[in-house]
Amino acid sequence: MGEPLVELTGVAHSYRANRVDVPALGPLDLRVEPGEFLVVVGPSGSGKSTLLRLVSGFERPTTGAVEVLGGPPVPGRDVGTVFQQPRLFPWQSVAGNITTALRWAGVPGADRPQRTRGLLAQVGLVELGRRRTWEISGGQQQRVAIARALAARPRLLLMDEPFAALDALTRERLQEDVRSLTDGERAVVFVTHSVDEAVFLASRVVVLSDRPGRVALDLPVPLPRSGVPADELRGSAEFAALRGEVAGAVRAVAA
């Protein structure tokens, strides 16, 4: 393996609330390699969002070091982020949101229309570019948010429970699309509290313990990443076994 994309060394984080430090995460060590699809599972309040905020650079660790691509992370430079809510700008059209992201990513003006179309096509929404953001469904909004986060072609994509607010059917369809995002060099760190979602998406699952979250399980998921239909994969014996193992760990930390 070469250089890790993300390296957390002895990282712990506390928030200051009412004059006391409340530990939220760690201490923990974690490396993410290029091409990995790391899914972090943990009970609510175990510090999953905190972990992503540390990696994206929105938060500095109380102790320890966070390195992304060999240095401390700067928000909006090396990392793309998809939040639980799509956070699209409602004063811009669907395509406008993506064009803005391309502008902020430094893409020259002449290239933006074509790149915008390409990104919309990638998430299957070419026809909806002119729509207002509230005129498309929640699942489509989250697709636009993903396209927007990919505008800068980030080596690392962070996703914080992006499908939690969607209905089961929409969620499964989006999972199938997101699974292939690690094609090539890109790594994804995806947070969820759904065990099924974790095992389906991940090339590796990390289970966090209850607050402050530490690594309770670090499990490679050797399921095939292409060539097998999603339903077949979800119904396979290997899938069931891995799901059992992760669910066991989640139950143990919640107890």
Next chain:
Amino acid sequence: MALKESGSAALSATHSVLVRVAAVLALIAIWQLLVLARLWPPAVLPGPGQVWDQLLAASDSGNGQGGYAGSTVLERLGVSLRRVGYGTAYGVLVGVGLGLVMGLVPVVRAVVEPFVTFLRALPPLAYLSLLVIWFGIDEEPKVYLLLVAAFPPVAVATATAVTGVNRQYLEAAHALGANRLGVITTVVLPASAPEILTGIRLAVGIAYSSVVAAETVNGADGIGGMVLNAQRYNQTAVVLLGLVVIGVTGLLIDTALLALQRAVSPWRGRA
């Protein structure tokens, strides 16, 4: 698929125009009834008909006195609207700029807000004298008076809107690599636009209602000047004509601004 809101709190654009027209008609009807009741002599309360006659007379540039005291109602309206236009335009520029800085830098807001509130509490006539001493009796003091009257509501509305911008949008912008200027132009200002426009509507209203005060100084050519002149000669119908013209055009301007507000922020309340 467009989301249909049921039981929407706001009236649609057409509805709100209809309501405004109906309110004006109702007011005229009540006025006419009061006149018919003969509670006051016609010299004190002329009826809508008399005011209408005055409008026709004062609009006729060939009536031997060039409309009313040298200019027609339309010319006067143009002169006053120009003053209000300049005053509020400068006021909006100052107000949005100042409000933006106030909203972005809490220290500035803490220091500046008391002064803005102080200015807001002063009646325009109170600082007119000072402006006349400083700027003479040409157009400047009138435009500056309207500027001073117009900018505080814009500044306060802008500052409040900027402070209230949803942090989730700001974070999303930073996550996408926006710099400070990008965040301001692409997120903060558009997100604040509806509230800023509310401030501008207030400002136009205040500036417009201050136009009579502004025209007490060498402003006989405006619509406010006409009111002041008519008052001197007890021409009640002309005074009322001036008030009606100011009121109706003010209403039209506000309706236009309301339409503009709806047009630039169709997303309001939806996201």
